[in-house]
Amino acid sequence: xxxxxxxxxxxxxxxxxxxxxxxxxxxxxxxxxxxxxxxxxxxxxxxxxxxxxxxxxxxxxxxxxxxxxxxxxxxxxxxxxxxxxxxxxxxxxxxxxxxxxxxxxxxxxxxxxxxxxxxxxxxxxxxxxxxxxxxxxxxxxxxxxxxxxxxxxxxxxxxxxxxxxxxxxxxxxxxxxxxxxxxxxxxxxxxxxxxxxxxxxxxxxxxxxxxxxxxxxxxxxxxxxxxxxxxxxxxxxxxxxxxxxxxxxxxxxxxxxxxxxxxxxxxxxxxxxxxxxxxxxxxxxxxxxxxxxxxxxxxxxxxxxxxxxxxxxxxxxxxxxxxxxxxxxxxxxxxxxxxxxxxxxxxxxxxxx
Amino acid sequence: xxxxxxxxxxxxxxxxxxxxxxxxxxxxxxxxxxxxxxxxxxxxxxxxxxxxxxxxxxxxxxxxxxxxxxxxxxxxxxxxxxxxxxxxxxxxxxxxxxxxxxxxxxxxxxxxxxxxxxxxxxxxxxxxxxxxxxxxxxxxxxxxxxxxxxxxxxxxxxxxxxxxxxxxxxxxxxxxxxxxxxxxxxxxxxxxxxxxxxxxxxxxxxxxxxxxxxxxxxxxxxxxxxxxxxxxxxxxxxxxxxxxxxxxxxxxxxxxxxxxxxxxxxxxxxxxxxxxxxxxxxxxxxxxxxxxxxxxxxxxxxxxxxxxxxxxxxxxxxxxxxxxxxxxxxxxxxxxxxxxxxxxxxxxxxxxx
Numbered sequence: 215x216x217x218x219x220x221x222x223x224x225x226x227x228x229x230x231x232x233x234x235x236x237x238x239x240x241x242x243x244x245x246x247x248x249x250x251x252x253x254x255x256x257x258x259x260x261x262x263x264x265x266x267x268x269x270x271x272x273x274x275x276x277x278x279x280x281x282x283x284x285x286x287x288x289x290x291x292x293x294x295x296x297x298x299x300x301x302x303x304x305x306x307x308x309x310x311x312x313x314x315x316x317x318x319x320x321x322x323x324x325x326x327x328x329x330x331x332x333x334x335x336x337x338x339x340x341x342x343x344x345x346x347x348x349x350x351x352x353x354x355x356x357x358x359x360x361x362x363x364x365x366x367x368x369x370x371x372x373x374x375x376x377x378x379x380x381x382x383x384x385x386x387x388x389x390x391x392x393x394x395x396x397x398x399x400x401x402x403x404x405x406x407x408x409x410x411x412x413x414x415x416x417x418x419x420x421x422x423x424x425x426x427x428x429x430x431x432x433x434x435x436x437x438x439x440x441x442x443x444x445x446x447x448x449x450x451x452x453x454x455x456x457x458x459x460x461x462x463x464x465x466x467x468x469x470x471x472x473x474x475x476x477x478x479x480x481x482x483x484x485x486x487x488x489x490x491x492x493x494x495x496x497x498x499x500x501x502x503x504x505x506x507x508x509x510x511x512x513x514x515x516x517x518x519x520x521x522x523x524x525x526x527x528x529x530x531x532x533x534x535x536x537x538x539x540x541x542x543x544x545x546x547x548x549x550x551x552x553x554x555x556x557x558x559x560x561x562x563x564x565x566x567x
Numbered sequence: 568x569x570x571x572x573x574x575x576x577x578x579x580x581x582x583x584x585x586x587x588x589x590x591x592x593x594x595x596x597x598x599x600x601x602x603x604x605x606x607x608x609x610x611x612x613x614x615x616x617x618x619x620x621x622x623x624x625x626x627x628x629x630x631x632x633x634x635x636x637x638x639x640x641x642x643x644x645x646x647x648x649x650x651x652x653x654x655x656x657x658x659x660x661x662x663x664x665x666x667x668x669x670x671x672x673x674x675x676x677x678x679x680x681x682x683x684x685x686x687x688x689x690x691x692x693x694x695x696x697x698x699x700x701x702x703x704x705x706x707x708x709x710x711x712x713x714x715x716x717x718x719x720x721x722x723x724x725x726x727x728x729x730x731x732x733x734x735x736x737x738x739x740x741x742x743x744x745x746x747x748x749x750x751x752x753x754x755x756x757x758x759x760x761x762x763x764x765x766x767x768x769x770x771x772x773x774x775x776x777x778x779x780x781x782x783x784x785x786x787x788x789x790x791x792x793x794x795x796x797x798x799x800x801x802x803x804x805x806x807x808x809x810x811x812x813x814x815x816x817x818x819x820x821x822x823x824x825x826x827x828x829x830x831x832x833x834x835x836x837x838x839x840x841x842x843x844x845x846x847x848x849x850x851x852x853x854x855x856x857x858x859x860x861x862x863x864x865x866x867x868x869x870x871x872x873x874x875x876x877x878x879x880x881x882x883x884x885x886x887x888x889x890x891x892x893x894x895x896x897x898x899x900x901x902x903x904x905x906x907x908x909x910x911x912x913x914x915x916x917x918x919x920x
Contacts, residue, residue, distance in 0.1 A: 349815075404717075430803075431804040431810070454785045476836045483832045486830070487830035
């Protein structure tokens with residue numbers, strides 16, 4: 215028997231909460247028989263929804279909570295008044311060891327700030343990072359930081375590399391994932407000082423990761439590396455640029471296929487092949503960004519995720535908890551002592567939406 | 568009659584030079600009857616190629632030049648020994664006023680460094696920027712800087728905004744193009760200090776541009792603004808991320824359509840509709856990145872551009888020269904006096920490939 219995993223859910227976070235949260239939990243429960251949930255939300259809304267899914271109903275506890283962090287709330291506001299919100303209490307249950315992970319589709323900046331404040335960074339990690347799986351031409355790769363820190367120094371980047379490698383080992387099941395720094399060129403002379411220093415440290419430090427050097431913007435999409443490391447500003451822009459491009463092409467493709475009677479016939483024949491491509495690119499199938507480097511697991515779902523998408527985010531939480539992400543990061547950090555600058559309790563004001 | 572425009576071409580730059588350069592020039596000459604070319608290259612190679620295109624032959628002068636800047640050469644090396652190369656002499660002809668623009672598909676870092684050193688920045692512009700048209704779901708937008716400056720201050724970004732707006736007026740024919748700063752969020756609190764300061768200056772300065780605030784990574788692909796301004800590091804990563812994503816999807820789409828007999832039949836029916844999409848995304852149809860802010864026009868073609876792609880890059884040069892890009896920038900800069908820090912002759916070591 216696998217050990218039981220308890221996961222806390224912010225039932226009220228996201229564009230279509232609590233419906234998709236409950237439905238997503240029901241899908242995940244079918245998939246992971248060892249999982250139980252604690253749902254933080256308004257019981258007048260949540261109870262009737264949960265009742266529709268008997269298996270979920272038998273494996274979840276609903277904790278009535280009325281206060282919700284809104285999408286517009288600034289991180290600093292959420293910190294001041296959101297500790298007893300559905301989001302805050304979900305994180306608190308992780309801090310207390312009651313749950314192995316918290317999943318929320320709510321306000322990213324608020325989630326980040328509260329998670330960081332309440333869980334604190336792991337020993338040896340100066341700043342947490344937001345990482346996620348992304349589709350490539352070969353399968354999936356991981357990119358981090360996707361927006362937790364708009365400005366990073368070389369030690370932050372090195373720590374992100376360690377955390378990203380642990381992510382790949384845990385979720386992609388790779389024993390020795392390749393890791394690259396995102397840069398504007400592959401030659402050693404390129405990039406700014408921070409990146410050059412991070413490159414030097416990653417080469418010199420005796421880290422148990424397969425550091426392969428620099429990778430450019432197209433390196434992610436073509437799947438040439440398993441983990442791409444960058445600062446939160448570049449990562450956030452790059453992620454949204456990739457998502458925007460994919461959405462643009464899907465839109466243009468679907469318009470093109472409705473363009474004439476011939477293209478409509480063509481679409482009918484090619485439909486199942488095109489569906490496979492659509493599934494591969496669907497952000498719902500890669501949903502679940504992880505705040506790494508904290509003393510506890512917090513997973514961010516897209517605010518507009520479907521129920522299946524929310525279930526994917528829960529799946530990331532399950533993989534990480536079952537395969538001990540934190541243990542892997544701690545292990546790898548041992549080889550990187552002396553480079554860390556200690557915990558700085560900086561509260562990021564930025565938000566990833 | 569339109570006035571005659573003389574354009575210099577680096578006949579030896581690019582993966583398939585001089586063939587595609589000559590063929591691209593021949594295509595452009597059919598399109599623009601007022602254009603004449605000066606081709607810098609090895610006459611033993613160039614003359615036989617030009618002879619195949621009688622109209623081009625009658626409207627071009629070949630200047631025999633044997634020295635070529637290689638793709639591997641560092642910008643500093645090119646500056647020391649490349650002044651009398653095909654690339655260097657093409658730029659020199661612009662400096663001397665003999666040609667209105669130079670077009671090269673060669674080494675980007677070398678072209679940038681030589682152009683900057685030989686042409687110097689315009690009064691009021693601290694650093695030049697590399698800008699280009701990119702496909703969006705609505706048509707085309709402009710992004711800059713794509714890699715000329717890995718680190719930028721707020722004045723650089725403001726000057727890029729002015730230059731980008733002039734680019735849009737010149738090439739897209741828009742009278743009041745919308746301009747945005749690329750950021751990680753659309754709220755005023757987001758981003759780093761440089762971006763916040765640039766945002767403030769763009770709002771406060773009485774500039775004749777339609778500044779609309781921040782735009783996120785997906786804002787380019789969905790065509791919500793005409794001009795997206797960012798530093799060269801982020802711009803280069805974003806451009807390559809978008810290109811990589813487009814290439815990944817095309818590859819997966821084409822594999823999907825070859826997947827089964829049904830999808831093959833579907834492809835046959837939908838082929839012409841899909842070809843339209845392919846054309847819209849083809850980098851050759853948006854080819855021609857412009858080094859803006861110099862005392863003279865220099866256009867960079869993709870190194871792997873087709874002849875049609877090289878002709879597009881020549882088309883950008885023609886639009887810019889015929890519509891007086893430099894005059895528009897100078898005009899707009901008048902409203903931005905006092906923010907400039909004067910010309911710094913910094914030679915960038917970075918390369919866009």
